[in-house]
Amino acid sequence: MNQNSALLLERLEVTNLPSLPHVLLKLLEACNRDNSSFRTLAEIINKDTALSSKVLGAANSAYYLRPHKITVFEQKLILLGLDAIKSIAISSSVLQVFSNITFSSEFALKRFWYNSLTSATLAKLIAHKVNFPYPDEAYLSGLLLDIGQLVLWSNFPKQYASLLGSSENETEFSLLETKQLGITHYEVGSWLINSWNLSSFMSDAVLYHHEPQERIQDAHPLIKITRLAHVLTSDEFDQEYRVSLAESLLGIDAKDVVSMLQTATEQVAIIAQSLDIDINTNTEEEPLQEALPAAEASERRKFRAAAVTTSKEPKITKSEVDNQKRLQLAREVRDISLIEGTSLNCGIATQESTLVSIQRSFYILFGLQNAMFFLYDQEYDIIYGNNMGGQSELINELVMPLEKGKNMLADALLSKSPQNSFSYQDEGNLSLIDEQIVRLSGAEGIFCIPMTSRQTQAGVAIFGIHKSQLPRLEKQTKLLTAFAQQATHSLAACHARDEQTKLIELETLTATRAKARQIVHEANNPLSIMKNYIKALGVKLDKADPAQEDLLILNEEIDRVAKIIRQLTESTDAAINLTELNINGIILDLIRIMQESLFEPNQVKVESNLDSSLPHIMTDKNKFKQVLINLIKNAVEAMSRGGQLFISSRNNVVKNKFNYCEIIIKDNGPGIPQEILDHLFEPVSTTKGKGHAGLGLTITKSIIDELDCKISCKSDIKSGTTFTILIPIN
Known part of the structure; x- marks a missing residue:
């Protein structure tokens, strides 16, 4: 060619x-x-x-x-x-x-x-x-x-x-x-x-x-x-x-x-x-x-x-039916215009899905592919890049002031008229950031359409084009501008819904915290009584009595429960309290304290294989202990007729060139159904039936992410379920 x-x-x-x-x-x-x-x-x-x-x-x-x-x-x-x-x-x-x-x-x-x-x-x-x-x-x-x-x-x-x-x-x-x-x-x-x-x-x-x-x-x-x-x-x-x-x-x-x-x-x-x-x-x-x-x-x-x-070519004639169809189509278009002109898009949509719809509509209506969006932030008076699927992540790093003469995007938004890089280049006005956007588009130049209306500035849509396409786009300026105004209204409606949602969430959160403070106050009373009884029991027992260690663990667990309850009243998640932690020691303590209260009543035999070379890890003791307790309890509850629980630790496990400590908690229960396994860490994914909210693994995953660890699960009806935790070695 x-x-x-x-x-x-x-x-x-x-x-x-x-x-x-x-x-x-x-x-x-x-x-x-x-x-x-x-x-x-x-x-x-x-x-x-x-x-x-x-x-x-x-x-x-x-x-x-x-x-x-x-x-x-x-x-x-x-x-x-x-x-x-x-x-x-x-x-x-x-x-x-x-x-x-x-x-x-x-x-x-x-x-x-x-x-x-x-x-x-x-x-x-x-x-x-x-x-x-x-x-x-x-x-x-x-x-x-x-x-x-x-x-x-x-x-x-x-x-x-x-x-x-x-x-x-x-x-x-x-x-x-x-x-x-x-x-x-x-x-x-x-x-x-x-x-x-x-x-x-x-x-x-x-x-x-x-x-x-x-x-x-x-x-x-x-x-x-x-x-x-x-x-x-x-x-x-x-x-x-x-x-x-x-x-x-x-x-x-x-x-x-x-x-x-x-x-x-x-x-x-x-x-x-x-x-x-x-x-x-x-x-x-x-x-x-x-x-x-x-x-x-x-x-x-x-x-x-x-x-x-x-x-043989069919005998083509312009029949009365053809004329009727053309007239009927014209009437349909008129009716559509009337309906579309008097209705608003009231559907529930996020900003991302709205932008995707706008991007797709630019292609369907005008043949303009792969729109890049730069949105306006009114609070800081800037325009910032918003990466869409299939585009360079570098778009997100571009930020520019909304000032006339600084860049082509700002000029388009302030003048409320389309701009193109070819005209700017001919006049010597193409800024450095404009040149960067041209290179990101992968085309000869860019065409910039402002998304604005009388009272709203949403941002600009940018398209990579060849210079030969410019005359056609300039002929469609009125239609492009009209569509961009509709896009602006959609984004503004989306923004208004987001603000309303945030306001409702804030009001709900305020009311929830007020109720939580009341619950925390009432719950602290029995916890304080339990701590006093444990202290009195410790005084009565001989200092060398083996039960003293168990009382110490119980006291720590009551403190941990009190701390978890207090988090209900805090405006943000509790900060991570990093301490040097002996992972093997935590596992052995939990096995000992759960032996009589959890394992024996449920006919579960526990076997451990802990790597003695496992180093001490800097992490949050209470949060990590909560993860282990949730996984062990889940495993025991899954084995309703008894079974075996295997807990192991291993040092220097390499995944994707990084070193981890590995903890495995494995049961020989009936396994997790595939439909649950696919959404395991989402809320209300439970197989335990009535009385269980299905939030345990969601909380576990949240803590694991917070601690910068990793968790995975494998399960089948023959071998049971295995949870693997990877803790990064600092």
Whole structure:
């Protein structure tokens, strides 16, 4: 591809490709029904080239991070969500109604739709016949084979229409495209599909669908399938060539060709009827070459009939139904505008999800990909970067003052008008931070759209663009500004909800703490009495009595309980009190104190294997002890009929190049169900039944994180459950 072709591609408008009003009306109707499934929507969208291209482009944008294999088209819709699909339907309808493109006899959209759908249907039938594992991929490849024609015609309607009427075969047509435009429709189609980052050979299938048999004989199956679908759809090729190609390329015999042609014709006719598309495919049968010399006479007649029906271009007429559909679509767009103009988005959304929706809408409406957002902080009067999925983390480190003349972003926000780096560069006003953002965008320059309204400054949206795209964006300034204002309102509403939520949380927390102070005051009384009794018991016992050590442990545990209760009244979590801790000593103390109170009553035998080389660790004694107690209690309670508990420690365990001390607490109980295991450290994930809140492991995980440790769990019904704690060695 030469430099002129590359420049042409950069200038092409590919987001506003036209669809038949009949299809758009059907899609709008389905979107407005509460019970419409993704499958229903997929069955409408995948009948139209332009709509399918919008879905594939949006579903494979940078936000979704990685390309996806097309196995089922419905998955793409699920990935986008119903709101995005409705946005595609509405934006496509609005653009269709207000488009300046007029349909010509040379490029009849109904004829294009019919041929594309026939090609797609045949591609899927062929894929099934040859056991190609991705029939939906073959279908979409067939549907998009000539999307390049749609792109070129919508960008250069008069010039391309004259090309369509000036050639007799596809070879001559390709030469005319190259001569007058510098590029062919299949190169344009391949470029567009390649821009979606699909994990697929679809772009190659489009690029090579005009190649002769000898060139694609050993190519990928998808390329051969789409080539055959194209040949069977086109009326350029005689029947002998079609049969010969089917047999030599994919091993499909004449009878199967007949069957597929008849099936495709019937299916497309049914679809056209369901969409109220009036296409008359009845044509006079012309004499055909003998393509099946070895076939029976009846088969020969079937082949002729099917070939004529499919290969001949349908008789396209502008019927009264078509005019009615255009008027009906215009009325639908008017009604949508009235509804959207008098309603607010009252859905519950976070700032992140709102930005994701705005980013996706910029692509669906304007073809602007991977928006970078810089948000305004009113308190500090600054603009700061907000990284989105798939973007450089360095964006978060960029902060700039909201002062006129300091940078392009501030100028855009203060002037409430779009700015671009090309103009700033020409005038010598591009600041250093502007240059950094251009480099982060990975493009030739950037286009900056302020998100502002009369009373609100939300920030700016930035897009990496080529200079050749600038004229098109400048023409859309009013529409871009109007959409940015809507985005501002959404972000402002989101911010207001966040502030209201914080206020409610603060009021709730204040009331909870007042109640907690009352509980703490009442709980301290019995704890004080218990401490006094333990002290009195210690005085009565001989100082050398072994029970004195047990009393000391009980006294420490009462102090620990009192400290935990006091935390209920503190405004923040208790600070970490680092002490040098003997982990093995803590484990042995807990085993001793729990022997009579927990292990023996539950018929649990405890075995320990503690590494004597374990060093003393700097950590919070009370918090770490709480973690061990929670895990040991959980293990015992899981073994309702008794069992074995194994506790071990090990020094110098290396994980990801870091040294840790390892503690393992293992039981031979019934294990944890997988559905619980997947959400183990979330609140209310409990298998203990009534009387247990399911918060123990949530608290445990919270403490582990606070102490900069790590915890993991493995469990199955045969070997029980194992918790592993890793403590970093400082």
